[in-house]
Amino acid sequence: MCVFVTAKERFHVHLRPADVYSEMLVDGGPVIELDDIGQKLESLEGWGNVRSDPDTSRVTAVEDFYRRRLLYQLTHAGDAAERALRTFDEALGRRGALQAVALADIELGLRELIALAADDHPDLGKLRNALNGLTARFTDLAENASAFMSSLQRSIDLQGASEEAFVAYKDKLVEYLERFIQDLVTVGASIAGLIKDIDGERIDHLLGMVASEEAADEAPDPDDPQAELARKNAHERWRNRWYGLTSWFVSADSRDSQAKLLRTRALAAIPALLDVVREVNDRRAGRSDRSADFLTLARWFALAPADGDRHRLWHSAFGLGSARHLTVDPDTLARWDADVATVGTPWSEAQPVMVSPQLRKTGSYERRGKPNQVTDRSEYKAMLAASAAEEAEQTARARQAVLTSGPVYLSQITELERPAFQLFLTLLGDALAARVPGQESAEVTVGDGSLRIRLQALPDAQIVEIPSTDGVLRGPDHIVEIVDAAADPARAGTESGAA
Numbered sequence: 001m002c003v004f005v006t007a008k009e010r011f012h013v014h015l016r017p018a019d020v021y022s023e024m025l026v027d028g029g030p031v032i033e034l035d036d037i038g039q040k041l042e043s044l045e046g047w048g049n050v051r052s053d054p055d056t057s058r059v060t061a062v063e064d065f066y067r068r069r070l071l072y073q074l075t076h077a078g079d080a081a082e083r084a085l086r087t088f089d090e091a092l093g094r095r096g097a098l099q100a101v102a103l104a105d106i107e108l109g110l111r112e113l114i115a116l117a118a119d120d121h122p123d124l125g126k127l128r129n130a131l132n133g134l135t136a137r138f139t140d141l142a143e144n145a146s147a148f149m150s151s152l153q154r155s156i157d158l159q160g161a162s163e164e165a166f167v168a169y170k171d172k173l174v175e176y177l178e179r180f181i182q183d184l185v186t187v188g189a190s191i192a193g194l195i196k197d198i199d200g201e202r203i204d205h206l207l208g209m210v211a212s213e214e215a216a217d218e219a220p221d222p223d224d225p226q227a228e229l230a231r232k233n234a235h236e237r238w239r240n241r242w243y244g245l246t247s248w249f250v251s252a253d254s255r256d257s258q259a260k261l262l263r264t265r266a267l268a269a270i271p272a273l274l275d276v277v278r279e280v281n282d283r284r285a286g287r288s289d290r291s292a293d294f295l296t297l298a299r300w301f302a303l304a305p306a307d308g309d310r311h312r313l314w315h316s317a318f319g320l321g322s323a324r325h326l327t328v329d330p331d332t333l334a335r336w337d338a339d340v341a342t343v344g345t346p347w348s349e350a351q352p353v354m355v356s357p358q359l360r361k362t363g364s365y366e367r368r369g370k371p372n373q374v375t376d377r378s379e380y381k382a383m384l385a386a387s388a389a390e391e392a393e394q395t396a397r398a399r400q401a402v403l404t405s406g407p408v409y410l411s412q413i414t415e416l417e418r419p420a421f422q423l424f425l426t427l428l429g430d431a432l433a434a435r436v437p438g439q440e441s442a443e444v445t446v447g448d449g450s451l452r453i454r455l456q457a458l459p460d461a462q463i464v465e466i467p468s469t470d471g472v473l474r475g476p477d478h479i480v481e482i483v484d485a486a487a488d489p490a491r492a493g494t495e496s497g498a499a
Contacts, residue, residue, distance in 0.1 A: 004074040014071035049078030103187040109134040110194040192249045211235035407481045411464040421468040431455040454481040
């Protein structure tokens, strides 16, 4: 197909199979035999990419009419398909070659535009050429920058890449930084200064002049209702182009310029490049990262034939083994004497040697001085047991002291000891916190589930006092009931009914 497209560019209409064969011999591609070319041309004809016509130009005898001689011509569909594929390949494989000369052309175009803006009656032809030149150069620059950013993003992921690919990427990035970023910093600052020097109203007037000329070509009749609409649309297009050029080089309060973002993105590739250098050096030195080790270990686990093999692999991989001290005792020595392992005994069939962690860590050694005596801690254990028993007894007495024989008034509660009073305050606080606004009663169980308190507010309750060793508790009178949760018949009946 490339041969046919090239022939069309040379204004050649028809090609014979021999012409296609001769062109393919010099295009640098793989050599295809002449018979195979004929078959492929028939396939292209069946797909509609080319069409054939009888070749009668070389007929000299009647017998030649019976020979298959064809001329092939590219169809419109084949031409469109081939050009679409070329466009797709160019867009996909475009590496974004950012030319520094584009920046210089934009700077020269802006200086020419400033000179035209200073003239009260600028030449419309020069103004149109200057703006069109600026638009063309800036469009190429923006498209190349977009393509470069895309290729940079695709190339930055070099995990597992070969050293040749890394070197090529490194050379391209360094060349870009040396050739374009330096010019973008210097020339870009000059371009930004030129844009700021141009008066906004004056440039808008110049854009309107060019837009009016474009609208006149679209709607020549000034009385046509579409003429004004065409002028406004053209003026808005030129305004958008100028805004794009301005935002590309000049930063605003709420955003950075595209040139600054491009520099930042390109410079951010340097740390990524250094990371790849470390990875290449690690691979060259034979190192491996932990993720690769675990992936390899996972494959080994998947290939293990039995659970026993998986257990052995697990213990070998993570260094797990017996961690018992004093494993070599007289019975172990007697077993070794009875079953002596010869030199030819396989390692997997021999008896395991149990080594204590201390011996494995430090080796055989002999401590100096008198060995430490075993500390007798029975006295401390007895003290802890007595303290725990006393605390449990005190807690039981406090719980028994706060229990009520039924619903009682707070004013009926007598003086309580300190542990019982603290427990009573805890129960009372939990009940008051659990009462929902608008309700007069609340019921709550303590955290361990041993006690339950029911609290009922009274209308027009009087202030009551409950004495204790720590002071006097004052508050409105309530009806309170504190019961043992395990022996609460009301709760038990409710649970059995629910069951």
